[in-house]
Amino acid sequence: MISIHSHIDDIAAADWDALAGKQPFISHAYLAALENTGAVSEHNGWTPCHLAIRDADQQLTAAMPLYRKTHSYGEYVFDWAWAEAYQRHGLDYYPKLISAIPFTPVTGPRLLAQTETTRKHLLAAAIAIAQESGDSSFHLLFPPAIEASLAQDNGLLSRHDVQFHWLRGDWRDYADFSDALTRDKRKKLRQERRKVSDAGVSIIRKRGSEISEADWAFFYRCYSNTYLEHRSTPYLSLAFFLQIANAMPQSCLLVLAYQDGQPIAAALNIIGPDRLYGRYWGAAWGPAGYVGNLHFELCFYQGIEFALEAGLDAFEGGAQGAHKLARGFVPVATQSAHWLAHPGFSDAIDQHLNREREAVASWQSELEQHKPFKPSPSQ
Template sequence: MISLHSHIDDIAAADWDALAGTQPFIRHAYLAALENTGAVGKHSGWTPCHIAIRDADQQLTGAMPLYRKTHSYGEYVFDWAWADAYQRHGLDYYPKLISAIPFTPVTGPRLLAKTDATRKHLLAAAVAIAQESGDSSFHLLFPQEAELSIAQSARLLARHDVQFHWLRGDWRDYADFSDALTRDKRKKLRQERRKVSDAGVNIIRKRGSGISEADWVFFYRCYSNTYLEHRSTPYLSLAFFLQIASAMPQSCLLVLAYQDGQPIAAALNIIGPDRLYGRYWGAAWGPAGYVANLHFELCFYQGIEFALEEGLDAFEGGAQGAHKLARGFVPVATQSAHWLAHPGFSDAIDQHLNREREAVASWQSELEQHKPFKSS
């Protein structure tokens, strides 16, 4: 039996998590925090309509995070041009359906089930809901490779992009990692870190219950400043961060920078079972003003050090940013899948995506030639 749920709390957390696995963002607690603090839901343009499949005994056998959208903000798979084309032809692109983690460009499970048959059922249900509701389209964002294959088998259109991740090599510690870089890259990293140290900045990492409410309040000030500097509004509230701090403290790593004993910047990372995810950063500069390269220190180098110390396999530094390549990150493919109700637009976008995939593959191949490591 298929049912739709306007609140994640309508589905038991233990049942959802049993299907979702261990990645933090797909866990019930994370999605509930988004809903309970108003990041998604009423007036946000993200209306939850999560899918649940239950068997004859009412046991949850499949689930999908699903949202009806009235805009394309916070997705990181950019379809503004598609929306504009619809508008120019007198058609409505919104509302649309998406399966994604709001504001989170991280690959992970979307079709939550134990079998491929149920995953296919979930995907078919999402498309059917879009058709029956008159939505323009359905979008599966940042799915795992196997889920993309299921989507392509169902004739959804595949889209590719590139992110930059740090991937663990045969290194014992940060010094080993640094030594593996080419001479010019190693010199650049050392110079950047030295400038931060020479500015009298002290870095402290805090984890879980070691992060105080005052730390979260300061982090939120920094996070908000980042949006204000770009004349934008933060997606998330302080209440959201306090809720995940309470519900999933073991997943939170806060990196704080101090100067003259006062905090001046912060970066939040989320810890998964085998990788670290860089999420948000910001600064509230002290009397000495801007500190060059502090962003790189907090958002990149501290994360790499932590991943090495904890034996993690990877550190995802967020969406976009080819500048990460020079700092130990490498290009990694990401994907999405798309169904569009309008046959003409579906055909046109299919042709566009064919060309785009070729361009992305060519770009990734070129980036591979500029990895920052010595030749083996």
């Protein structure tokens, strides 16, 4: 039996998490925090309509995070041009249906099921809902490769992009990692870190219960400042961060920068079972003013150090940013899958995506030639 739920709390947390696995962003607690604090709501253009499939004994056998959208903000798979094309032809692109983690460009499971057959049922159910509701389209954003392949095999259009991730090598610690870089890149990283230290800045990493409410309040001030600097409005509230701090404390890593004993900047990371995710950063500069390279220190180098110390396999520093390549990150492919109700637009976008995938593959190949590491002895 398939059901649609307007709030994640309509589905038992234990049942959802049993299907979702251990990635923090797909957890019931994370999705509930988004909804309970109003970041995800009909008012904000994100209407939850989560899918659940239950067997004859009412046991949850499959689920999907699903939202009806009236805009394309907070997705990081940019379809503004598609919406404009619809508008030029007198058609409505919104509302549309998406399966994604709001405001979170992180690859992870979306079709929460144990078998391929049940995953197909979830895909088919989502498309059926879009058709019945008159939605223009259905979008599966940042699925893992197995789900992206399944979607493509079942007729969805495939879109590719590139992010930059730090991937663990055979390094014991940060010194080993640094030594693996080319001479120029190693020198650049050391100079950037030294400038932060020479500015009298000290760094403290706090995890879980070590993070106080005052720390969270300061972080939120910094987070908000980042949006204000770009003349934008934060998606998330302090209440959201306090809720995840309470519900999933060991997943939270806060990196704080101090100067003259006062906090001046902060970066939030989320810890998964095998990787670290860089999420938000900001600054509230002290009397000494702006500190160059502090963003790189808090958002990149501290994360790499922590990942090495914690034995994590990877560190995802967020969407986009080719500048990460020079700082130890490498290009990694991401995918999305798309179904469009209008046959003409579906064909046109399919042709566009074929060309776009070729361009993305070429770009990724070029980026591979500029990795910051010394050649291995076998090369």
